[in-house]
Structure formats: C-alpha cells, structure tokens
Amino acid sequence: xxxxxxxxxxxxxxxxxGQRLKLLREAAGLSLADVAEQTRIARSRLEALExxxxxxxxxxxxxxxxxxxxxxxxxxCPVEPWLSDLEQQLRAKAHSQxxxxxxxxxxxxAHHHYRLIPWVAILVAALLVWLLGAQFYGAQNRMLHQVTxxxxxxxxxxxxxxxxxxxxxxxxxxxxISSEGPTATELVASTPLAxxxxxAPAFDQQxxxxxxxxxxxxxxxxASGDCWISVQDSNGKELIARVLHSGDHLxxxxxxxxxxxxxxxxxxxxxxxxxxxxxxxxxxxxxxxxVAAPEY
Amino acid sequence: xxxxxxxxxxxxxSIDLGTANTLIYVRDRGIVLNEPSVxxxxxxxxxKSVEAVGTAAKRMLGRTPGxxxxxxxxxxxxxxxxxxxxxxxxxxxxxxxENSWFQPSPRVLICVPCxxxxxxxxxxxxxxxxxxxxxxxxxxxxxxxAIGAGLNVDxxxxxxxxxxxxxxxxxxxxxxxGVVLSDSVRIGGDRFDExxxxxxRRKYGSVIGEATAxxxxxxxxxxxxxxxxxEIDVRGRNLAEGVPRSFTLNxxxxxxxxxxxxxGIVQAVKSALEQSPPExxxxxxxxxxxxxxxxxxxxxxDRLLMEETGLPVIIAEDPLTCVARGGGRALxxxxxxxxxxxx
Numbered sequence: 171x172x173x174x175x176x177x178x179x180x181x182x183x184x185x186x187x188g189q190r191l192k193l194l195r196e197a198a199g200l201s202l203a204d205v206a207e208q209t210r211i212a213r214s215r216l217e218a219l220e221x222x223x224x225x226x227x228x229x230x231x232x233x234x235x236x237x238x239x240x241x242x243x244x245x246x247c248p249v250e251p252w253l254s255d256l257e258q259q260l261r262a263k264a265h266s267q268x269x270x271x272x273x274x275x276x277x278x279x280a281h282h283h284y285r286l287i288p289w290v291a292i293l294v295a296a297l298l299v300w301l302l303g304a305q306f307y308g309a310q311n312r313m314l315h316q317v318t319x320x321x322x323x324x325x326x327x328x329x330x331x332x333x334x335x336x337x338x339x340x341x342x343x344x345x346x347i348s349s350e351g352p353t354a355t356e357l358v359a360s361t362p363l364a365x366x367x368x369x370a371p372a373f374d375q376q377x378x379x380x381x382x383x384x385x386x387x388x389x390x391x392x393a394s395g396d397c398w399i400s401v402q403d404s405n406g407k408e409l410i411a412r413v414l415h416s417g418d419h420l421x422x423x424x425x426x427x428x429x430x431x432x433x434x435x436x437x438x439x440x441x442x443x444x445x446x447x448x449x450x451x452x453x454x455x456x457x458x459x460x461v462a463a464p465e466y
Numbered sequence: 467x468x469x470x471x472x473x474x475x476x477x478x479x480s481i482d483l484g485t486a487n488t489l490i491y492v493r494d495r496g497i498v499l500n501e502p503s504v505x506x507x508x509x510x511x512x513x514k515s516v517e518a519v520g521t522a523a524k525r526m527l528g529r530t531p532g533x534x535x536x537x538x539x540x541x542x543x544x545x546x547x548x549x550x551x552x553x554x555x556x557x558x559x560x561x562x563x564e565n566s567w568f569q570p571s572p573r574v575l576i577c578v579p580c581x582x583x584x585x586x587x588x589x590x591x592x593x594x595x596x597x598x599x600x601x602x603x604x605x606x607x608x609x610x611x612a613i614g615a616g617l618n619v620d621x622x623x624x625x626x627x628x629x630x631x632x633x634x635x636x637x638x639x640x641x642x643x644g645v646v647l648s649d650s651v652r653i654g655g656d657r658f659d660e661x662x663x664x665x666x667r668r669k670y671g672s673v674i675g676e677a678t679a680x681x682x683x684x685x686x687x688x689x690x691x692x693x694x695x696x697e698i699d700v701r702g703r704n705l706a707e708g709v710p711r712s713f714t715l716n717x718x719x720x721x722x723x724x725x726x727x728x729x730g731i732v733q734a735v736k737s738a739l740e741q742s743p744p745e746x747x748x749x750x751x752x753x754x755x756x757x758x759x760x761x762x763x764x765x766x767x768d769r770l771l772m773e774e775t776g777l778p779v780i781i782a783e784d785p786l787t788c789v790a791r792g793g794g795r796a797l798x799x800x801x802x803x804x805x806x807x808x809x
Contacts, residue, residue, distance in 0.1 A: 209772075209778060210754070210772050210776060210777055210778040210779075211754070211778045212752055212778075215752075228753065229618060229621070229623060229753055230616055230617050230618045230625075231616055232615050232616035232617055232756065232780070232782060232783065233617075233753055233754065233756075233780065235780075235783060236754070236756070236778075236780025236781065236782075237778070237780065239780070239781075240768070240778070240780060
C-alpha cells in the first residue's frame with residue numbers, strides 16, 4: 171500500500187515540475203525575486219511556471235522549456251526526466267489551440283495531394299506500357315495478314331511466276347471471291363481482319379513454282395499453317411514475298427544462299443537441295459530470319 | 467518534363483548548407499543527413515575526381531598525401547569553391563535518395579546567411595540546380611532557426627534569435643513571418659578553433675591542428691568564467707624542439723583564448739538590440755533571446771549573453787538541427803499557402 175502511495179505521489183510530482191521547483195527553491199532559501207535576478211526571467215513567468223500554468227509562462231513551448239531548464243539548472247535539479255512529458259503536454263495544448271483557431275487543416279490536404287501524385291503517375295505509366303504492348307502485338311498480327319490484301323498479292327505475283335495445281339486462279343483476277351465467294355468468306359470469317367475486309371481473297375492448297383525449273387539451287391518450303399514468307403537470292407533480288415497457307419508447297423529455283431524471312435516460322439519446314447534446313451523459332455517471337463546456304 | 471516526372475519521385479528537401487556541417491531534412495522523415503561540409507579531391511595528372519565527401523573526407527583533413535586535397539568548399543557561410551560545392555550537394559542529394567529508382571530531382575529549400583549578397587545567393591542557387599534540384603528556394607537562416615526552435619514567428623510579437631554557426635553568427639529579430647532586423651558577423655565555430663590554435667601556439671609554443679582545437683572546444687570549452695574548471699591532455703608539435711609534445715589545457719585557458727570571438731558576438735547582439743524598434747525590444751526583454759546552432763553547445767554561452775545583455779537567454783532544443791528542421795517546416799507551411807518566408 172505504502173509503495174503504491176509513494177509511486178503515485180512521485181508520478182504527480184513528476185507531472186507537475188513547477189511544484190517541485192517551488193519546493194526546491196524554498197528548501198534552498200531563495201525567494202522568487204532572487205531567482206528572477208539570477209535567471210533574468212520575469213517574475214510573473216516564474217510564478218506561472220511554479221503554478222504549472224504553461225500558457226502564461228511563455229509565448230511558445232520553446233520558451234517554457236527553456237525557462238524550466240534555466241530554473242532547474244539554478245537549483246541544480248535534473249530536468250531531463252520531465253521534459254519529454256512536458257513537451258508532449260505542451261504540444262497537445264498547442265495542437266488543441268490550433269484546432270480551435272485554425273479554420274481548416276490545409277497542410278494535411280496538401281500533404282495527401284503530394285503523396286498521391288507518384289501513384290497516379292505509376293498507374294498512367296503502367297497503362298501506357300500496356301497500350302504500347304497491345305499496339306505492338308496488334309501490328310505484328312496485322313503484318314501477317316496485310317499481305318493478303320489484293321495489292322500485295324499482285325505484287326508477289328508480279329515478282330514470281332507460279333502455277334496453281336488445283337483450282338487455278340487467273341493472275342488478272344486476284345480475288346477469287348466471285349467464283350468461290352461463300353466458301354472463302356467462311357474460311358476467313360474467323361479472323362477479325364477478314365470480317366472488316368469483305369474482299370478477302372480465297373485460298374486453297376497450292377504448289378508454287380518460282381524461277382526457271384531445274385536451274386541453280388532448289389529451295390523447297392512446306393507450310394503446315396498460315397505463314398508469310400519472303401525470299402531473296404544471293405544477289406539480293408526478291409524472288410517471292412507472299413502468304414503461304416496450310417498445305418502450300420513452294421518450289422523455288424535460284425542462286426543460293428537464300429535470305430529467308432518467315433512470318434510464323436512454327437508452321438514451316440525448309441529444304442535446300444533435298445537437305446533439311448533447321449528452322450528454330452524462339453518462344454517469344456514467331457518471326458524468323460534465316461540463311462539457307464548449300465554445304466560445299 | 468522529365469525533371470518534373472523525376473521530381474514526383476523525389477522528396478522535398480530542406481538543406482542547411484553550413485560552413486561546418488550540411489544537414490538535410492526530408493519531410494516525414496526528419497533529419498536524414500548530418501555530415502561535415504568537406505570534400506576530398508584526388509588529382510591524377512591534372513584530372514580531378516572526388517575521393518570522399520562528408521564524414522569520410524573530414525577524417526582526411528590535415529592527413530592527406532600530395533595528390534589528395536581535403537577542402538571545405540564553404541567559408542564564412544558562403545560558397546568559396548563553386549564546383550566542389552556542386553559536387554558535394556550532388557553527393558548528398560543522391561545519398562538521401564538512395565532507394566529511388568530515378569535520378570532524384572527534388573525541390574530544395576536552402577538556408578542562407580541573412581546578409582549574403584545577391585552574387586552569393588545566386589552561387590548557392592546555381593550550385594543546387596547543378597546538383598540536380600528542379601527548383602530552389604532560399605530562406606534566411608535565422609528565420610529557419612526560429613521556426614526550428616519552435617518560436618511563434620507568425621505572431622505580432624518580437625522574437626530574437628542568435629544562430630551561432632560554423633562560419634557566421636546570425637542575429638535576427640523576427641515578427642509576423644518576417645525578419646525585422648538582422649545582422650551577421652563572420653564569427654563562428656571556426657573562429658573559435660582558430661583562436662584556440664593561436665592561443666596554444668602563443669602560450670605553449672606548440673602547433674595543433676584544427677581538428678584538435680575543435681576537440682578541445684567541444685570537451686572543455688566554456689564561455690563564462692566561474693563555471694567548473696575542466697582539463698584535457700593535448701598533443702601538438704613543439705615549435706622550438708620540432709617534436710610532438712603533450713601538455714594539459716584547462717577550461718579557463720580556453721575561455722581566455724575564446725575571449726576575442728566571444729566579445730565579437732556579444733557586441734553584435736548588443737548592437738542589434740540597440741537598433742531594434744521599441745515595441746519589439748520590449749517583447750524581447752520579456753521573452754528573451756533564443757540561441758541556436760552549434761555554438762549554442764559551448765558551455766555557458768547562454769550565461770555569458772544573459773549577463774552581458776541582462777535578458778533571459780534560452781538554448782533551443784537540439785540547436786544543431788534547428789535550421790534544417792525549421793527549413794523543412796517552412797516548406798510545409800509554404801505548401802499550405804500560408805506564408806512566404808523566402809528571401
């Protein structure tokens with residue numbers, strides 16, 4: 171019981187440093203006037219300090235703490251243990267005063283606004299990256315299908331002579347829609363490009379021959395799916411640039427080495443002079459450049 | 467545009483670019499950097515490169531070989547070496563943003579001596595911009611010190627602040643968020659060290675370095691006679707014999723050494739009080755003078771000023787960081803569009 175009582179009285183004394191200072195001053199036999207003379211602190215302020223009336227003791231918490239420190243040093247009394255507690259009290263009082271006086275906490279708003287900006291910037295950046303990515307893959311897909319447009323088909327036909335084994339299509343009538351309209355639309359209707367382009371040409375399995383038969387090196391390409399191909403011979407002349415469809419066979423004669431560009435290398439197998447040319451597309455990209463050169 | 471984008475990921479900084487120490491305060495994080503304003507430069511075939519900055523460079527002061535020079539780019543509170551200051555600031559700003567993905571581009575508030583000239587201000591501003599800051603504001607040091615000390619600078623009431631720094635002592639009377647009267651004397655911690663070095667040479671015929679003088683000042687330095695006498699063992703090179711000798715200094719001797727710079731500060735404070743408008747003088751007589759800066763840590767400096775001026779003198783809490791903290795607080799207040807403290 172006794173220990174409890176002593177601890178409570180100690181706490182109350184600690185929380186009221188002014189009273190303790192007053193006791194110490196009286197024990198030292200000093201009057202308030204003596205303390206005011208030695209510390210140069212106004213007597214009214216010292217009285218307020220001893221009453222623990224911190225609002226009257228100084229115009230700002232910093233002054234109150236400073237006076238308390240000076241007063242305690244005069245009485246050779248350790249002041250540090252009280253100070254943290256006192257500062258908290260003073261801050262709480264100042265805060266409550268501010269809240270009563272200040273119209274609105276503008277600082278807090280400005281602060282939140284400040285922190286929000288980087289996150290908004292990160293979100294916008296992520297959105298941009300996603301859009302760019304989508305654009306890039308979209309462009310790749312379009313490149314694959316673009317060659318199917320009539321102009322490019324004509325171009326490839328001009329650069330290469332080819333014969334169609336089954337269902338011959340005349341060179342001057344590139345889109346064979348008129349004859350095989352319904353089936354062709356069915357075939358390509360699944361692709362969004364075809365849906366937007368009603369004049370998409372029809373295709374069937376073909377054997378395409380390019381170059382004078384039996385001269386130079388023979389390049390054989392078999393397509394097991396839709397794939398875009400362009401081949402240049404050793405002189406840099408473009409021999410063919412077109413789309414191959416599933417089941418198409420390309421036989422090409424010219425001078426090796428051939429520079430081959432493939433739109434979707436997964437569906438293509440290549441032979442040069444009856445020797446298989448390795449086609450190894452990476453997992454990330456389907457397009458592939460390769461050089462088919464004969465072994466000497 | 468990129469600067470602004472990078473700025474979004476940088477913190478607003480308040481920099482106390484002092485002669486002795488540079489402190490950086492970051493909002494919400496407090497004082498994040500407190501290092502000596504020293505840069506060590508290596509010279510290899512005429513090519514200069516920064517060897518060390520801050521604490522590491524300070525250790526090299528006075529101990530460098532021929533190809534390394536450890537220099538303090540600020541003298542008397544202003545920039546003495548523009549390029550080196552820029553490098554130092556760059557290093558400190560990067561150090562504060564160590565975890566950042568982007569190269570930092572912060573908004574910076576720099577505390578400058580109140581009587582610095584336009585040229586000096588421009589030098590500080592440009593070196594901060596060169597160090598990567600996107601926007602630079604300058605604030606008078608005593609104003610920042612008063613805010614950092616917790617004084618109510620926005621009230622119609624005079625407060626007097628004496629900021630004793632490394633190179634200068636700034637004295638200002640502040641009221642209603644503005645500096646009413648200010649003075650700056652080029653006396654500070656460095657002059658104290660210099661005075662101790664000269665005193666030891668005169669009295670003991672021994673040469674000591676500035677670092678040793680600083681240690682003496684910190685350990686036994688005193689500004690007022692009658693306080694407890696302390697002693698310290700010092701080793702220095704004896705001028706007559708040319709060999710290192712050790713001797714004992716006491717705090718009364720240090721006080722004797724410091725008399726000249728201390729009286730300079732006291733004179734400046736008195737002259738500021740003489741010039742102050744009467745209403746503000748009466749406010750100051752009632753509340754007292756607040757001391758901030760590293761000089762406030764000199765034993766009994768408050769007692770000296772109290773006896774000389776007859777006013778109550780208090781030492782601010784954590785006086786070394788007052789200016790930087792006050793600058794940070796000023797940044798926050800300015801963001802809230804409350805006030806404009808800028809010089």
